[in-house]
Amino acid sequence: MSLLDIFKRRGSAPVARERLQVLLAYERSNRQRPDLVAVLREEIMAVIAKHVTVDQDDVQITMERGETMSTLEIDININIPNAAAA
Template sequence: MFSFLTRQRKPSSAQTAKERLQILLAHERSSGAKSPDFLPLLQRDILEVVRRHMDIDSDAVDIKLERSDDLSSLEINIELPSVKVEKARTL
């Protein structure tokens, strides 16, 4: 299902601190439907939502959009350098 589930996941020491978030969006239109593609709008809003929960460097976001007549899919891969956990903060 997720491409990286099937990869060898033996991180080197340099990668050990990295965490990743992958977001996949797919919009399947019924045949012949002329509804617009709203995934790019969702992408913007979802990234905004993710930023509420953690620090994201814009360089760390990789986005791929694919379109066909009745399916649009959007893949967002984010490297997470540090996780911002509001509830667990000691402040």
């Protein structure tokens, strides 16, 4: 299964909208280490917001914290104002 399939199988957004998905997984060597995923989350959102206008209702953020593995999933629907009328 290639990387493209992982995202395709989640269903594709209608043509006039775009979709950006970010998955982060961090495997710590031990529990005392700071959780990099929580640290990176805000900064990665800030980088994205510099390039696309993001409406809070169109952003879904999911975090999972295991014993030594943390994951973060950011799923953003991007509205393209002009493309819809094209």
